[in-house]
Amino acid sequence: MAWLPANAPTPHTLVFSAPSPAIEMAMTGLLALLVAAGAAVAADAKPYSPTDSILLNCGSTADGLDADGRKWLADTNNNMWLGDSGKSSLMAAADELDSSLPSTIPYMTARVFTVDTVYNFTVNPKDRHWLRLHFYPSSYNGIAPEDFRFSVSTSTGLTLLRNFSVWVTTKALTQAYIVREFSLPRTPAGFIAVTFTPTPTPMTNVTYAYINGLELISMPDIFEDPATMVGFADQTVDIAASSFQTMYRFNIGGGYIPPSNDSGLARSWFDDTPYVFGVMQGVSYTAGPRFHVKYPTEASEYAAPVEVYLGTRSMGSDPRVNQNYNLTWTMEVDGNFTYVVRLHFCELLLNRPNQRAFDIYINNKTAQSDADVIEMTSERGVPVYKDFAVHMADDPGDEVMWVAMHPSVALRPQFYDAILNGLEVFKLNDSAANLAAPDPVPSKMLAEAELSESEKERSKKSKDQANMATVIGGTAGGAAAVGIVAAICLVVYHNKKNRELTGSDSHNSGWLPMYHSTTSGKSSGHLAANLAGMCRHFSIAEIKTATKNFSESLVIGVGGFGKVYRGVVDGDTKVAIKRSNPSSEQGALEFQTEIEMLSKLRHRHLVSLIGFCEESNEMVLVYDYMEHGTLREHLYNKGSNPPLSWRHRLDICIGAARGLHYLHTGAKYTIIHRDVKTTNILVDENWVAKVSDFGLSKSGSSTVNQAHVSTMVKGSFGYLDPEYFRRQQLTDKSDVYSFGVVLFEVLMARPALSPQLPRDQVSLADYALSCQRKGTLPDVVDPTIKDQIAPECLIKFAETAEKCLADQGLERPSMGDVLWNLEFAMQLQDAFDGASGRRQAQDDGSGSGRPVLEPSNSYGSTASVTTIGTSSTSRAHDACVVIEEEDDDITNRAAFSQLVQPTGR
Structure with a gap:
């Protein structure tokens, strides 16, 4: 176990045996304290007022x-x-x-x-x-x-x-x-x-x-005290006189804290989860709303915001397990610099010395033995931080920093555990007053170098690849010098996932900044065995035949994953074939996510995934062909696509809402789409709406006590839930917000973002809400449908969209409520139009044969018949009858991913 500190206890095989009665009682007490902590958060620290x-x-x-x-x-x-x-x-x-x-x-x-x-x-x-x-x-x-x-x-x-x-x-x-x-x-x-x-x-x-x-x-003065040099207890590093660069700043066990929530210092604090090493990642918990954090000095109030000290990550409740692993974080850094590692602690549960003591290791060296937060602070709820300095050599393999914690065995504490609340890493300037490091090397360049190596003589290949590994090791360290941005956590998370997918045990290779799971920039067939049983596995020969060897004449769109081609398989089945681009921002993780996620979903309003191909360095997804493309195309591209009628638009919105409602409630766990927009709502040859693009989807929490998923923010700007952006806590209400933007986009026929417009009109969500509240929304409705909308229908539709855009997720309706309101809006439209509207094919019992529409707030397995007639303002097509079978077991096929999108995410 090379990752363990040299002087740490060597772990053996984990034995999960029942704890003794004494230990069991002690752990029960600790859990009770955890519950009690929730009953006892402090008022925020006094905000810092910067002079400049x-x-x-x-x-x-x-x-x-x-x-x-x-x-x-x-x-x-x-x-x-x-x-x-x-x-x-x-x-x-x-x-x-x-x-x-x-x-x-x-x-x-x-x-x-x-x-x-x-x-x-x-x-x-x-x-x-x-x-x-x-x-x-x-x-x-x-x-x-x-x-x-x-x-x-x-x-x-x-x-x-x-x-x-x-x-x-x-x-x-x-x-x-x-x-x-x-x-x-x-x-x-x-x-x-x-x-x-x-x-x-x-x-x-x-x-x-x-x-x-x-x-x-x-x-403020938060770097006045010198840092102890790890491995040299009698040596310190003067931080106050140094310049430094922030490399990492983590809210351990908590979510993202934006600059606006950092007590005037405007720092960003990120989720540490992507950086926790190994399978054993401990557990995280947060103090309750009345817990009081007591800063010991005025200066200490600015070391970290209150929210950092209210959450923590510990090793867990099993003392035997805890004694056999280290709670570890790994971070890429630049070689040949000295770094200061600041660890933030605040005991939220215990109140006596030697209840929890642990050893701290940095880069396989002991930074501090027998650390006891209560001994440092004298009482519970008092924050404290410790600064340690370490020099990183400029040798290959030394570009990764390790911070590890292990329960103290020597002190025999009451609980064999360790905790951490916050972690910061700063790079100090060198003797030449320099903080700069070389640029990282993009994976495409690495791929070209690797390809060149493969063409050389076999006798030289081993030596050349060894040299390449040295180059890769050196450049990977430079990647961390990109500073702190919210999305960097996602990059490392992707790289960790790619390590798991490839089964690689090499730490350095897993930390490379890659577009895909291999340095060639393409998947190399390692996913096929895992995914083959989920849907059809096409050969590359079949794909090339279907697309006429990826003919440019068959390209129907370009998305974040790559180009999308129209094709034919099995003689006469039309399909859409999405081919990965080596320089795409999406790769093996999205490829696997889409297949795994969609193979478990069955619904009429989700576009079906037929199969995939992964061979010859290609990653390809095959979907049902959607004859009429995206909803967006029929709102703006009025030259080639006549604008849809209001009834068509409302019907498409209802279909999309049904698909999203199924995702939120019809699967074993809540599925959060995370990228709802008009380019991800497609329509087939019968104008039936289908939700697509599940590359960013997340499975929601399966527990009652956790209603959100902590995750780095992803999505499309303009549709992004502001609460999700602020808190990095994803919920199904994030999809509801995005769908609210879609509803206003359908109504007003303008993009979610229009930078060329006046400032108050750039954001569709803000502008639509402003018009709704001023009562001027009817004035900005798309002129092509303005005269088609029943006044009562418009009121109901706009109210529904407005509620979706509530700033707080708790104030937004569920997708089931949204669906019911849209169906009710359609009923109001039917009442206005008389016998020519969209109706449920069900006799009202009077013998007249008159259809009756009855919106339902529950999601059943009923069937309804929708008649879509020819509209003078929409594309002419024959009237058709669509039987809507709302049954989870209709088909064993799933959804589809952004077939037509002008640019990637």
Whole structure:
């Protein structure tokens, strides 16, 4: 077990035998204390008021608020910050909006530099300062993202970035944007200058630099005490005099804490789950709403927000198990730097010394033996943190930092357990006043190198691959230097999953920043054995025959996974074939997720997955062909697709709601779609709506006491639930919010985001709610359907959409309620239209044969018949009768994934 500290107890085979009566009673007491902790959270710590707080929206002409409500100033204000008043720089707007961006501000505008340019700031000389640099790789004024390469330094001679490429770094991490956070020591001169220096690219020799957002914020004295050097108890490292870069900041055992919730310091705290090593990940718990956190000093209030200390991760309740494993976190770092590891503790359950004591190890060395939080603090609910310093060598294999905890055996505590509430890792500047590290190498480059190796002579192959492993080990460490962004947790989570899929025991290979599960960028057949029993396994020959060898003439769309082709299998069965793109942001994890998830779902309103192909370095998914494409196509592309009538739109919304309602209630566990939007609602040849794209779906909690899933935020900007974004806690109400945006999109026939519109109209959700509350919504309804909607139907439909967009998930209706309200809206429309509307084919018993529509709030297995007539304003087609069999066992086929989407996520 190489991952255990050298001087830690060596684990043996785990024996799960029944504990003794004494131990059982002790553990029962601990569980009782856990329950009691909920009855006993503190008022928030006093917010810090920074002396300096400058947030610049670079390249913008107007101030604005980000998604957290923080105000960003245009860097053109009085030209007070740019050394040359902006004369030598360009103001540019990003050419594309990536749906993964958390906010358009500050990422959609940039300041572009062609020569050395300086931002000057007058600051309080008594304060340290946070400096955060925000970058979004995009084309600016026609300049390609790969043409930007630059260095960043400060007036104190500190190098922050050197020969840095945002494009390369984000490609390596498959991320949409990055944030670099630095902490600068006091400057007696009361002046900080940040210089951007363009550096020539190797091929074109052009020189461009840029910045989207820049933050400079005062910070309190939370780094005054020196850190103990691990392995050298008599040596310390002076943090106060150092500059450093934040590498990781975790809310251990808890969810994401946004900058707006960090007591004035504007830090982001992330979920630690993706970084917990091994199968044994312990358990996490949170104190109840009345637990009181008592900060020992005023300065300590700013070490971490209250929320960090109210949650913790422990090893679990079985003392025998706990004595045979380490609770461990692993993190990639850059070699040849010294790091400070800050561990945050707060005892939430126990109140006496030696009830819980543990040893702390960092990189296989003892950082502290017999740590006892109560001994450190004297009482329960008092936060404390410990700083340890460790030097990381520049040797291959030393680019991963290990933090591990193990119960103290020597002290024989009452409970063999260990806890941790928060974890931060900071990289200190070296002796040359440098914090910069090389850019990580994207997996595509690694793949090309690997391919080249495979073509060499067999006798040289082993040696060359060994050299390649050395290169990979060195570059993987550089990936962690991308700073702290919310999405980085997702990258590592994907990499961990890919390790599990490949069955690899190699730690380094699993931490590579990869698009897919192998360094070639493509899956290599390891999934087929696991997935073959779930649905049909096509050969690559069958796929090539169906698509005429992937003919471009058969391409019907491009999504985040890759191109989608129209094809024919088994002689006459039309299918849609989605082929993975090596440079796609989606890969083996989404491939397996979609197959595993959808093979368990059966419903008329989910597009069916027919099968898959995974061979010859290809990953392909095969679905039923949807004749009429996406709902979005019939709302905007009015040149080729005449706009749908109101009745058609409402009927499609009802079908989509039925599909989502089944996901939330019809499966063994709640399935949360997580990417509901009009491009993921498809219509077949009979205009029946079907929900698609399950690559991001999550299984919800199966317990009564946990109504959410803690997860990194994914989805499409404009449809994203703001509560999910703020708290990183996914619930089925997140789908309800997204569906509310869809309802207004159907009604108003405009995109969820329209950056070219006035500011108050950019977000469809905000604009629609504003119109609804002002009573002006009828004025902005799509003109092509405005005269078709019954007034009462419009009122009911708009009220339903409005409730879906409630800021708090608890205030939103369930999808079952949404479905009932939409069916009732259809009944109101029927009453308005008379005998020509959509009706349930059921005689009312009067002998007239008149159909009656009866919305149901429950999801049964009844059958209904829908008559869709020809509309003068929609595409002409024959009237048809669709029998809606609401039975879970209709078919053993499942759903479909974003066949037509202009861009990936």
